[in-house]
Amino acid sequence: MKRSPVVIKMVRITKKFPGVIANDKINFEVRKGEIHALLGENGAGKTTLMNILYGLYRPDAGEIYIRGKKVTIKSPNDAISHKVGMIHQHFTLVPPFTVTQNIILGLKFPKGVLKIGRAEKRVAELSEKYGLKVEPRAQVWQLSVGEQQRVEILKALYRGAETLILDEPTSVLTPGEVRDLFKTLRSLAKAGASIVFISHKLDEVIEISDRITVLRDGKFVATKKTSTTDKGELARLMVKREVIFRLKKPKAKLGKPALEIKKVSALSDRKLPALKEVSLSVREGEILGVAGVAGNGQRELAEVIASIRKATEGKVIVKGKDMTNRPPSEIVEAGVGRIPEDRLDMGLITDLSVKENLVLETLRDFSDKAVLFFPEGVFLNHSAIDKYADKLISEFRVITPSREVPSKTLSGGNLQRLILARVLARNPKILVASEPTRGLDVGATEYIRRKLLEQKTRGAAILLISEDLEEILTLSDRIAVMYEGKIMGIVPARKAKIEKIGLMMAGTPLSKIGR
Amino acid sequence: MRFPKLKVEKRPLPDLKTKILWPVLSILIALGIGAILIAAAGVDPLTGYYHLFSGALGDVHAISETLWRFTPLLLTGTAVALAFRCKFWNIGAEGQMLIGATVATFFGVSFIGTPSWLLIPLVIISGFLAGALWAVIPAILKAKFKADEVVTTLLGNWIILYFVGYLVEGPWRDPTSLWPESPAIAATAVFPRLVSGYRVHIGFIIAIFFAILFFIVLRKTVWGSQIKAVGANPRAADFMGIKVTRVLITVAILSGGIAGIAGVNELCGTHLHMKGLGFFGGTGELSWGYGYAGVFIAMLGGLSAIGVPVAAFFMAVMIQGSRAMYRATGVPSPFFYAMEGIILVCLLLGIFLTYYRIRRVKG
Numbered sequence: 055m056k057r058s059p060v061v062i063k064m065v066r067i068t069k070k071f072p073g074v075i076a077n078d079k080i081n082f083e084v085r086k087g088e089i090h091a092l093l094g095e096n097g098a099g100k101t102t103l104m105n106i107l108y109g110l111y112r113p114d115a116g117e118i119y120i121r122g123k124k125v126t127i128k129s130p131n132d133a134i135s136h137k138v139g140m141i142h143q144h145f146t147l148v149p150p151f152t153v154t155q156n157i158i159l160g161l162k163f164p165k166g167v168l169k170i171g172r173a174e175k176r177v178a179e180l181s182e183k184y185g186l187k188v189e190p191r192a193q194v195w196q197l198s199v200g201e202q203q204r205v206e207i208l209k210a211l212y213r214g215a216e217t218l219i220l221d222e223p224t225s226v227l228t229p230g231e232v233r234d235l236f237k238t239l240r241s242l243a244k245a246g247a248s249i250v251f252i253s254h255k256l257d258e259v260i261e262i263s264d265r266i267t268v269l270r271d272g273k274f275v276a277t278k279k280t281s282t283t284d285k286g287e288l289a290r291l292m293v294k295r296e297v298i299f300r301l302k303k304p305k306a307k308l309g310k311p312a313l314e315i316k317k318v319s320a321l322s323d324r325k326l327p328a329l330k331e332v333s334l335s336v337r338e339g340e341i342l343g344v345a346g347v348a349g350n351g352q353r354e355l356a357e358v359i360a361s362i363r364k365a366t367e368g369k370v371i372v373k374g375k376d377m378t379n380r381p382p383s384e385i386v387e388a389g390v391g392r393i394p395e396d397r398l399d400m401g402l403i404t405d406l407s408v409k410e411n412l413v414l415e416t417l418r419d420f421s422d423k424a425v426l427f428f429p430e431g432v433f434l435n436h437s438a439i440d441k442y443a444d445k446l447i448s449e450f451r452v453i454t455p456s457r458e459v460p461s462k463t464l465s466g467g468n469l470q471r472l473i474l475a476r477v478l479a480r481n482p483k484i485l486v487a488s489e490p491t492r493g494l495d496v497g498a499t500e501y502i503r504r505k506l507l508e509q510k511t512r513g514a515a516i517l518l519i520s521e522d523l524e525e526i527l528t529l530s531d532r533i534a535v536m537y538e539g540k541i542m543g544i545v546p547a548r549k550a551k552i553e554k555i556g557l558m559m560a561g562t563p564l565s566k567i568g569r
Numbered sequence: 570m571r572f573p574k575l576k577v578e579k580r581p582l583p584d585l586k587t588k589i590l591w592p593v594l595s596i597l598i599a600l601g602i603g604a605i606l607i608a609a610a611g612v613d614p615l616t617g618y619y620h621l622f623s624g625a626l627g628d629v630h631a632i633s634e635t636l637w638r639f640t641p642l643l644l645t646g647t648a649v650a651l652a653f654r655c656k657f658w659n660i661g662a663e664g665q666m667l668i669g670a671t672v673a674t675f676f677g678v679s680f681i682g683t684p685s686w687l688l689i690p691l692v693i694i695s696g697f698l699a700g701a702l703w704a705v706i707p708a709i710l711k712a713k714f715k716a717d718e719v720v721t722t723l724l725g726n727w728i729i730l731y732f733v734g735y736l737v738e739g740p741w742r743d744p745t746s747l748w749p750e751s752p753a754i755a756a757t758a759v760f761p762r763l764v765s766g767y768r769v770h771i772g773f774i775i776a777i778f779f780a781i782l783f784f785i786v787l788r789k790t791v792w793g794s795q796i797k798a799v800g801a802n803p804r805a806a807d808f809m810g811i812k813v814t815r816v817l818i819t820v821a822i823l824s825g826g827i828a829g830i831a832g833v834n835e836l837c838g839t840h841l842h843m844k845g846l847g848f849f850g851g852t853g854e855l856s857w858g859y860g861y862a863g864v865f866i867a868m869l870g871g872l873s874a875i876g877v878p879v880a881a882f883f884m885a886v887m888i889q890g891s892r893a894m895y896r897a898t899g900v901p902s903p904f905f906y907a908m909e910g911i912i913l914v915c916l917l918l919g920i921f922l923t924y925y926r927i928r929r930v931k932g
Contacts, residue, residue, distance in 0.1 A: 484779075
């Protein structure tokens with residue numbers, strides 16, 4: 055095959071965020087007419103790298119060359135003028151506008167005259183040419199997610215994009231829509247466009263791409279020709295870690311079932327079934343890991359247990375007591391510690407100070423006597439709060455200038471330590487931890503995992519929900535796999551075979567997997 | 570033409586100096602713009618401002634007048650700031666004032682002959698409860714049906730304004746008065762003056778009490794922590810086991826109640842009659858827009874327990890001073906309304922600059 059020219063070259067790109075290096079001297083190039091996959095786990099730095107190319111972030115170091123010329127990209131407008139377009143995971147469309155209106159939104163017209171008819175024709179031509187079937191006059195809110203994605207692609211093409219970046223484009227699509235998308239991408243590449251396909255799904259990447267660049271923990275690992283590699287090699291490149299810590303799973307005495315979930319069903323935010331008769335039981339001194347690809351009901355499961363999402367059916371039983379759909383405050387009082395997935399928006403109130411965040415769940419413990427109308431007491435004992443906060447800050451090694459600063463000034467790892475401090479300080483009988491180490495650096499990850507194991511040894515029943523399979527395998531005693539809101543099977547971690555778990559994560563129930 | 574390239578960026582964490590510098594600077598700039606208006610009215614701005622400030626603070630009488638205006642402003646400012654602290658956007662202090670005054674009128678007029686020590690607490694408590702009721706309805710609608718409280722509290726103002734109009738033109742009308750107004754309240758319901766000969770009355774003490782209460786609630790109490798948490802992030806507050814609906818309702822009660830007392834204050838401290846829009850207009854209303862001014866004061870004071878009294882005092886000085894300036898120089902006293910807008914715009918910019926800075930970038 056003749057080598058086509060390099061369109062985009064990114065050299066030693068480095069981007070730091072507080073507490074984490076998202077991109078560490080990454081090299082990346084894309085050729086004309088190529089579909090180039092960016093592969094890596096969540097948090098490997100794929101999206102950050104592409105946001106830099108698209109002008110959403112400025113790199114701390116490194117250079118970008120487009121068609122051989124060194125460029126600085128300061129904004130998406132700059133990127134578009136270099137014919138680079140990006141389609142994000144979350145669309146940026148205006149629902150009451152038509153497809154065409156959305157596509158031309160923000161564009162300039164000669165003499166300021168809006169020629170919508172001509173724009174519609176152009177949209178229709180583009181959609182015909184690349185098989186992006188969509189009605190130019192339809193209003194966006196009426197369209198399916200797949201169609202909306204096509205509008206986003208058309209938007210980029212309409213602006214003359216010759217390099218398209220797609221961020222996890224298949225995560226929102228049905229299998230049929232994925233096939234259509236792939237067809238479109240192939241025809242675009244044939245017509246000379248370059249495509250960057252961000253994904254963490256091996257099968258798709260192998261199916262669609264010409265070359266694959268693997269990132270891991272913000273570092274460049276390798277660029278491979280798709281025809282000369284295979285799933286096994288890619289998986290190794292993607293997940294292999296230098297073993298920095300190896301945790302020994304301590305044995306703990308198994309007690310009674312502390313958290314029982316019995317045939318629980320619940321709806322998603324969009325009112326679609328998200329949990330379908332899920333049953334789980336966690337015993338004291340045990341970690342039950344819930345594995346699965348993100349978006350298969352894990353978030354809803356955690357929310358139903360925390361009682362901030364209604365269970366439509368089934369029961370949540372805490373220490374033998376039915377707590378289904380009780381107010382969240384009662385769940386807290388019942389001794390259920392929760393480490394939520396969404397640290398910034400749920401786990402903490404980032405505008406409030408570090409100390410306030412440490413005591414908000416337990417204000418009752420720091421107040422005087424309850425009186426009429428004030429069941430939680432009236433006045434706070436500030437000196438007790440200060441002492442308690444200082445104790446937790448040093449015990450959990452939270453790095454903060456003082457207990458009084460707004461918690462939003464802390465780094466990611468310290469925010470998670472803060473949540474951990476608040477939750478673990480109460481010695482919860484039951485702990486529901488969702489993605490406890492996501493996005494954290496190695497040190498913070500190890501610390502948090504050790505703490506979870508400590509809690510287990512102490513006799514807590516822990517439900518660990520994580521997308522990170524390695525984490526599940528490292529910590530769990532038993533592993534349950536979720537797929538589309540159902541439990542595919544539960545296996546003891548000791549005997550768990552990765553292939554079996556992989557198959558369950560892809561939707562095969564345990565009962566249908568042979569030995 | 571080439572524009573210099575500017576970049577807006579967040580300041581890391583504004584220190585106390587920046588936090589004070591910008592608001593003060595923006596007020597000074599607003600006064601500068603006001604000077605242009607005074608000059609446009611044909612008066613030397615320095616003379617104008619001299620009369621404004623001496624008319625508001627120049628002697629004991631002026632100070633008493635300013636404090637007399639400060640009283641209702643502090644009450645409504647505190648009421649609104651409290652509600653805004655938990656993101657209950659109560660724009661209805663005006664209506665809560667009026668309903669408070671209405672109920673107080675009922676007791677004040679019906680219980681003639683009741684001694685002061687009984688009647689004054691009665692009108693205050695009844696005014697509080699009426700205002701609380703008028704605020705708690707939108708709070709319940711918000712909690713149960715997600716009804717936007719900006720709309721419901723604002724509409725509540727109009728309902729009560731016209732209801733008062735009906736009362737003072739109809740069943741409550743004082744037949745001996747030329748104007749649509751109720752008969753005078755009992756002499757024992759009138760708020761006693763603090764110093765005889767000066768209009769500042771016990772309402773001032775009540776307003777200070779609620780301002781201090783607001784301070785204590787925010788700094789020292791469980792409830793205050795919950796209010797701050799719900800205001801900053803209701804989802805997270807709910808997750809942490811704070812009863813968000815209960816916080817919302819209780820805040821509405823206190824906020825509406827304080828605004829209700831502002832109405833009682835105006836009735837028993839200033840007007841002594843319930844006044845309102847009659848069918849053919851009237852002498853004006855009981856509230857001189859104090860409920861809406863409360864929103865302004867709350868924002869001006871940054872919703873803080875220290876800032877709100879300062880803002881209310883500043884506002885009282887401006888109102889009182891504008892009138893003095895009018896008498897001395899003829900600058901129309903609605904000058905004050907123009908200033909209100911100018912100050913707000915300058916201050917919003919000032920607040921923005923407290924948290925962000927604009928830098929010139931090369932290239």
